[in-house]
Amino acid sequence: MIEIFDPTDLARAKHTGALVAGILQSLKSRATVGTNLLDIDRWAKDMIAEAGALSCYVDYEPSFGRGPFGHYVCTSVNDAVLHGRPYDYALADGDLLTLDLAVSHGGVVADSAISFIVGDSKPPQSVALIDATERALSAGIAAAGPGARIGDISHAIGSVLSDAGYKINTEFGGHGVGSTMHQDPHVSNTGRPGRGYKLRPGLLLALEPWVMADTAELVTDADGWTLRSATGCRTAHSEHTIAITDDGAEILTLPTRA
Incomplete structure (x- = not known):
């Protein structure tokens, strides 16, 4: 399913995007050495509830999860890059942490992820990984606009990642969002320009370049959810929802500057 939103819907989408960005920045500021991942999860739960919003993750049960x-x-x-399930772990100095949050409010979803060093x-190596995903995300956004193709975004993202020396996994990538978290079209993190779905005003996309330092192969953790690099190398992931x-x-998920 691909949803196209009118200006009224987009106003609601902007509100949800600002909510997601604000929660992520709050969690980042509180994620210090010694912070437990389960506390981060609890803080997210409380902020989502306080906003009168709904988590897109609690009941999420796709075919690839357990x-x-x-x-x-x-x-x-660190070596976990996608779908990291919170567990009893206290963050250490130098850990590379990615927080990925998707929330529904007013019937519209926004999805964003940030990577940072604790x-x-x-x-x-961690600094370089984060920088590459952020630059790739910026390139993908710059390639998006009415009349452009999904392949234009994929090519822009992939060019930055490959030029930085990273291998690109195409199992997971960006996606459409709307009244639900995961919609068509799929946005691969590499591709050929001029190909794929033609972008239209009112389309919402979650773009999410992610990389692993020395491999493109993923392994699934024992929890049935967390995806890690097959070699144990570090990883990074950056994501914005755009309209x-x-x-x-x-x-839509750009943090507000103080």
């Missing part, structure tokens, strides 16, 4: 996800935010640490240590507009693309 039962309902059962938590409110994905917490992927504490004072800044391992160069295609008459003259380009608007980021």
Whole structure:
């Protein structure tokens, strides 16, 4: 299913996007050395409930997971890159943490992810991974607009990641969003320009470049959800929800600057 939203719907989407961005930034500020992943999940639950919103994850039960996800935010640490299920783990200095959050409010979903390093240590490899995904995300957004093709976005993202020396996994990528979290069209993190679905004003897309330092192969954790690098290398993941507009693309999950 592909949903196209009118201006009234887009106003609601902007509100949901701002909510997601605000929660992620709050969680980031509280994720310090010694913070437990289960506390982060609890904080997310409380903020979602306070906003009168709904988590897209608690009852999420796709074919690739093992039962309902059962938590409110994905917490992927170091070699975990996607669908990181919160567990009893205290963050250490230098950990690379990815928080991925999808929330529904007013009947519209927004989805975003941020990767950052906990504490004072800044391992160069981790810094480079995060930088590559953020630059790839910016490139993908810049390629989006009315009349562009999904392949244009995929090519822009993939060019940045491959030029940075990373292998690209195509099992998971970006996607349409709307009244539900995962919709068509699929947005691969690499592809050929000029191919695929033609973008129209009112389309919402979640773009999410992610990479692993030295492999493109994933393995599934014992929890049945968390996806890790097959080699144990570090990973990073950046994501924004955007709306295609008459003259380009608007980021809905951009944090508000103080």
